[in-house]
Amino acid sequence: MARAAVVGAGMTKFGVHDTPLQELFGRAALDAFDDAGITPDDVDAFYFGNAMGGQTENDTHLGPKLASHVGMAGIPVQRYEDACATSSNAFKNAVEAVEAGVHDVALVGGVERCTPETGKDTPEMTRIFASASHRQYEQPTGLTFPGVFALFTQRHMHEHGTTEEQLAHVAVKNHGNGSLNPNAHFGKQTTVEEALDAPKIADPFRLMDCCPFSDGASAVVIVSDDYADSFDAPVDVSGIGHATDVVPIGDKDQPHVTQAARDAAAQAYEQADTTADAMDFAEVHDCFTGAEILASEALGLVAEGEGGPAAAEGRTARDGDIPINPSGGLKAKGHPIGATGTAQIVELTEHLRGDAGERQLDGVEQGVAHNLGGDAATTVVTVMEARQ
Amino acid sequence: MSDRLTHAEWSDAVEDGDLLGQECPDCGKVQGTPKAACPDCGSRGLETVELPSEGTVYTETTIHVPPAPIEERGYQVVVVQLGDARVMGRLTDGEVDIGDSVSVSGFVEDHEGYVAPTFAAE
Ligand SMILES: [Zn+2]
Numbered sequence: 250m251a252r253a254a255v256v257g258a259g260m261t262k263f264g265v266h267d268t269p270l271q272e273l274f275g276r277a278a279l280d281a282f283d284d285a286g287i288t289p290d291d292v293d294a295f296y297f298g299n300a301m302g303g304q305t306e307n308d309t310h311l312g313p314k315l316a317s318h319v320g321m322a323g324i325p326v327q328r329y330e331d332a333c334a335t336s337s338n339a340f341k342n343a344v345e346a347v348e349a350g351v352h353d354v355a356l357v358g359g360v361e362r363c364t365p366e367t368g369k370d371t372p373e374m375t376r377i378f379a380s381a382s383h384r385q386y387e388q389p390t391g392l393t394f395p396g397v398f399a400l401f402t403q404r405h406m407h408e409h410g411t412t413e414e415q416l417a418h419v420a421v422k423n424h425g426n427g428s429l430n431p432n433a434h435f436g437k438q439t440t441v442e443e444a445l446d447a448p449k450i451a452d453p454f455r456l457m458d459c460c461p462f463s464d465g466a467s468a469v470v471i472v473s474d475d476y477a478d479s480f481d482a483p484v485d486v487s488g489i490g491h492a493t494d495v496v497p498i499g500d501k502d503q504p505h506v507t508q509a510a511r512d513a514a515a516q517a518y519e520q521a522d523t524t525a526d527a528m529d530f531a532e533v534h535d536c537f538t539g540a541e542i543l544a545s546e547a548l549g550l551v552a553e554g555e556g557g558p559a560a561a562e563g564r565t566a567r568d569g570d571i572p573i574n575p576s577g578g579l580k581a582k583g584h585p586i587g588a589t590g591t592a593q594i595v596e597l598t599e600h601l602r603g604d605a606g607e608r609q610l611d612g613v614e615q616g617v618a619h620n621l622g623g624d625a626a627t628t629v630v631t632v633m634e635a636r637q
Numbered sequence: 638m639s640d641r642l643t644h645a646e647w648s649d650a651v652e653d654g655d656l657l658g659q660e661c662p663d664c665g666k667v668q669g670t671p672k673a674a675c676p677d678c679g680s681r682g683l684e685t686v687e688l689p690s691e692g693t694v695y696t697e698t699t700i701h702v703p704p705a706p707i708e709e710r711g712y713q714v715v716v717v718q719l720g721d722a723r724v725m726g727r728l729t730d731g732e733v734d735i736g737d738s739v740s741v742s743g744f745v746e747d748h749e750g751y752v753a754p755t756f757a758a759e
């Protein structure tokens with residue numbers, strides 16, 4: 250039995266938007282309503298994610314404001330804020346509530362603006378992103394968010410021989426996938442040479458190893474298992490795992506193994522009564538190329554230490570044995586923090602319905618999403634499958 | 638009254654060139670930053686311990702695009718293995734790789750007065 254089902258999905262293009270948050274979110278939410286064939290009157294609750302609106306736009310009490318904008322004033326709204334795992338945490342809580350019978354229908358989604366449209370330049374946004382690292386024991390060193398994943402990736406390279414060229418292959422693959430996605434921030438392909446030639450950001454990462462600052466919104470309508478059959482093309486949420494790891498990085502046992510992802514994946518696979526081997530594709534949190542390699546191993550999609558070679562050999566490409574990030578991932582699709590988690594759910598839904606257009610993968614029946622936050626201290630892993 | 642290590646005491650020690658950590662008497666975990674209880678077993682009986690001032694680089698990165706208001710570029714952030722604990726800090730000069738020996742060389746202070754230890758290559 251599914252824990253809940255997604256019956257409607259919508260997202261904006263990720264990129265640069267000169268639009269207030271409510272209008273940006275409104276586009277994704279109304280598309281999700283239309284896709285589900287419901288009206289705001291049908292929605293029992295709204296689970297909402299935004300991570301940085303207070304810092305970036307001086308805008309904090311967003312739940313009722315967004316609910317009012319899309320015709321849902323009056324219903325219960327709860328806002329989640331969990332660094333880059335913000336809207337997948339909202340999604341997890343919505344699924345639990347629907348499964349428990351608290352609601353029949355819930356809207357889940359997120360919105361964020363991270364580009365200079367907020368009035369913040371790159372050094373200031375870099376500071377705001379770094380606020381997801383430990384204020385007392387990480388930030389005073391001058392650590393940045395690319396720096397966090399650089400520390401993990403350098404250790405992974407040391408342990409497993411992962412190379413900068415293998416990292417570049419992740420960027421090339423995801424840019425290629427993004428070029429097929431009309432909602433992607435970057436629609437342009439790149440090459441290994443171009444990636445290896447880009448300016449350095451934080452060793453071993455160069456510009457092409459890093460996801461962009463993006464604006465965007467995403468939303469899904471979820472319903473209870475019983476209720477799902479009265480909708481067209483429901484997609485089942487069969488398992489969700491959520492785990493955390495020790496903070497700060499210095500106190501983690503083995504930072505590069507991203508233990509929270511392993512724990513969350515084990516929970517999700519167990520709930521779904523499935524295994525990593527049964528996954529037909531994955532959307533993973535590739536905020537940096539190294540993060541995708543760590544995720545591919547933590548989710549059990551490739552063997553330990555094989556994430557780099559798997560990317561270089563094309564195993565994670567669209568025509569490989571385990572396609573990763575057919576959407577283009579955070580790397581090419583973009584990373585509007587609070588919208589990222591539910592955007593992964595949108596991507597899984599479209600592929601499992603056979604509705605992903607030019608980027609549709611062949612014959613996929615089961616997929617996994619991996620969304621992490623902070624210094625890899627939070628991870629939410631979701632398994633979804635096409636309803637039979 | 639608890640005598641568990643606080644951030645203020647940890648910071649004062651960093652300014653004096655000393656690194657303090659905590660050892661769990663129940664499970665043996667040694668960590669490089671203070672907490673109210675052991676993250677592994679929840680024990681509140683954490684004992685403050687002095688960490689060695691010399692260790693090896695566990696992982697490192699060089700930051701080329703700094704956060705505001707830092708203007709310096711190309712500084713190295715290191716996680717250093719000091720005995721059974723690890724501590725994050727800044728390298729003061731030179732360049733190190735994983736496995737290289739380093740020792741505590743002082744501290745840096747950010748725009749709000751928070752401190753981090755610095756290390757120098759041996
Ligand atoms: Zn303990």
